[in-house]
Amino acid sequence: MRSLAGASYRTRPIRFLELWEHGGWRVKVYGIAAAAELPRPALVTAAKATAAQHLPREPGGDGRHGAAFLTVHDGADGTWVLVDWWANGNLLHHLPFGGDLADPAGELRPLTGGLAACTYELAVTDFERRAWLREVYAAERPDLDGYLAARLEAEV
Template sequence: MSDQHGTISLRQPHRPRAISYHGVRTVAGWTVKLYGISANDAAPRAELLHATTEIAASALPSPPRAGDRYGIGFAIAHDAADYCFALVDWWSGENEIHQRLYSAPLDRPAELRPHPSQAIGCVWELAVTDFERRAWLRHVLAAPDGPDVAAYLQSHFEERI
């Protein structure tokens, strides 16, 4: 389809990907929800999940609870079509998500390094971020009886997008 903005060429048609939940982990004193996405399977490779947890330990600020940090976050391991990605996110300042983004070659998922572009996430990763934003709003910021961190940590997202 063409319009006044031109044509967008897609490399391939959209293929839904499974977003899987891999539980709550303790990472360097932080409480982190771990998610996985894979372009080819139901879940990312175990090696990438492990590498994401390992990089989170060094990416998350220390100490976990200080000033406006709560020691709560989420991480996404994405076995994408072109790279391995790890997104490490944490809550700060009541309503802010902070993030570090890492990538590695597909054949070396353990070699995660800071991603060289200004990307913040793809449509699949942003589905998780959107869920986490809504869960934080529902269970922490707008909870009728005050913040319920346990309810936030119990809520999670799994779907094909």
């Protein structure tokens, strides 16, 4: 069995990029980059276009809260985009996409086969889960604006 000790792990910056409003959704946009401080702008633009296509058309329908987060990862071996939104209080919908590292503005394809996220992207998911519990789902007085104001900035 191959040892994972000393694998090629290096910290990466996770940066809050913006609170993006689209079609009634309020989307917290995060950037992760393997070789820079931020993902390339063309990838962020492509990620937002992908999210716009895949977020449900009615943000408040079927128990949805109109709150989402978008993780844009300019990785070492590809580009990755995660579109996530909250529904029914405790459910997180998750759509992962992948693209070509050499073409950050290119097509982002839905990922199949069960891949959810990498260790860097999971830091965003973990932060968002904790913020959702604290500000909305487990809060005595749910505060959606408080949730949207909670933002991750870290080296992971």
